[in-house]
Amino acid sequence: MNYAIVFRLLGDILLCEAALLLLPALTSVIYGEWFILAVFLFTACLCALFGLLLRQIKAKSDIFYMREGFVTTALSWIVISVMGAVPFVISGAIPDPIEALFETVSGFTTTGASILAEVEDLPKGILFWRSFTHWIGGMGVLVFLLTLLPLTGGSHINLMKAESPGPQVEKLVPKVQSTAKILYGIYFTLTAVQVILLLAGGMPFFDALLTSFGTAGTGGFGIKNDSMAGYSTYVQVIVTLFMILFGINFNAYFLILLGKFRRAAAIEEVRCYLAIILAAIAVITWNARDFFDSLGRAVQQAAFQVASIITTTGFSTCDFNLWPATSRSVLVLLMFVGACAGSTGGGIKVSRLLILCKTIVKEIRQALHPQVVAPVRMDGKLIPHETVRATNVFLVTYMIIFTFSVLLVSLDGNELATNFTAVAATLNNIGPGLEMVGPMENFSLFSSPAKLVLIFDMLAGRLELFPILVLFAPDTWRRF
Structure with missing residues (x-):
């Protein structure tokens, strides 16, 4: 373990967070x-102080490998969350440290699960920081640092693999640093376009900016007590569109920038993702049509909630907890599906489910015809056995964590639907669940130990499980 480079990178993370804290300070x-200004300046100074101290540690080598990448990624998300919770505690917005940490982790991991009932009472600076954590966490603070850090060897790709969502990470261009810059360029551009369109609909600038932060990061922290219900249909439609756009694999946007429209349209995962969305909208529209005054309104509301859940954004325009059982079942299933790999969305990811389905078909064919060679392909390319194995291991690990989390959370004595969907909402980085954690409720009912379990789930879900799990392996900390 190259401890020195890990600590130095954590120092970079803290210095970056110190700079980012100046934006909510400016808002104040x-x-x-x-x-509130004093609170943010104090926290920024604290981050800068710890960051500079860690930067003093001398590393013999700037090269590090996958183990260091996993550890750096996991520790960096824990550190920025702990420091990011400080303004909530000192300002008195969330005086309980565990609840403040829950809110901050929920922000950075783009989960959107909240313990707050009256968000409109928060100071503007705190509201800005709360939503800004979504935007920071959406693409990943380490991906941002990759555009700046002068690392050598394979270090860049080891950081990106550890933080980026999906079964595999590919470089868009030969240099990983250039790939990170392209990703953030696309991310920033889409966010800016959404802000402009929301302003065109008469939305106040502050609301438009924070709503775009939540949409871009697929986070879903609302700045109104009713989330998005009080905004116009135009605003809701724009948010629906951009939730879907941010749930698409960013590789597709890169191909579009290169003018390779056919290749972008041929990406199997994106086509499946859009097909799932259309099918879910159709089912919910028909099933819940009696809850709305017109078919058009039913389509619009169904589209919003489907986009919000499958992209793991978590905004809401109505209490879908009151919808028929079929509609609620569809939404719960979408929680697990999630968005595309290489997007800002959470969940298992469409690509993993495609690989799993193709693997099942392959096994059935070989059971019937043992001599047939049936390789697993996606987009016409052969999927390496290592990717298939990693997908299977991920799903098994996911189910184990999910099962134990439900059992631990159930010790609070809440009903099954509440416990089950609370874990689903946090492990998949969605936000709202059903029943007592529905879209019009919050997570304050859970005890502190249960909140810690859900905090672990949010971090594990955002980091694709293994970067967090390696922290518990003794071999991780041994020098070789």
Whole structure:
């Protein structure tokens, strides 16, 4: 283990967070919130101090490998969450440290599960920071650092693999650093376009900016107590569209930028993702049509909730907890499906489910015809056995974590639907569940131990399980 380079990178992370904290500080200046300004400046100074101290550690080599990549990724998300919770505690917005950590982890992991009942009472600076954590976590703070850090060897790709969602990570261009810049360029551009379109619909700038942060990161922290229900249909449609766009594999956007429209349209995962969305909208529209005054309204509301759940954004425009059982069942299933790999969305990912389905078909064919060679392919390319194996291991690990989390959370004594969907909502980084954690409720009912379990689930879900799990392996910390 190259401890020195891990600590130095954690120092870089803290310095980056110190700089990012200046934006909510500026927001506090604009709205004349001088105490909140002092809170953010104090936290920024604290981050900068710890960051500079860690940067003093001298590393013999700047090269590190997958083990260091996993450890750095996991520790960096824990560190930025702990420091990011400080403004909530000091300002008194969330005085309980565990609840503040829950809210912050929920923000950075783009989960959107909240313990707050009255978000409109929060100071503007705190509201900005709360939503800004979504935007930071959506693409990943380490991916941002990859555009700046002068690492050598395979170090860049080891960081990107450890943080980026999906069964495999590919470089868009030969240099990983250039890939990170392209990803953030696309991310920033889509966010800016959404802000402009929301402003065109009469949305206040502050609301448009924070809503775009939540949409871009597929996070879903609302700045109104009713989430998105109070906004116009135009605003809801724009948010629906951009939730779907941010759930698409960013490789497709890169191909579009290169003018390779056919290749972008031929990506199997994206086509399957869009097909699932259309099918779910159709089923829910028909099943829940009696809850709305017109078919058009039913389509619009179904589209919003389907987009919100499958992309793991978590915004809501109505209490879908009251919808018929079939509609609620579809939404729960979408929680597990998730968005595309290489997007800002969470969940298992469409690509993994495609690989699993193709593997099942392959096994059935070989059971019937043992002599037939039936390789697993996606987009016309052969999927390596290592990717298939990694997908199977991921799904088994996912189910084990999910099962134990439900058991541990159930010790609070809440009903099964609440416990089951609370874990589903946090492990898949969605936000709302059903029953007592439905779209009009919050997670404050859980005890502190249960909140810690859900915090672990949010981090594990955002980091694709293994970067968090390796922290518990003794071999991780041994020097070789």
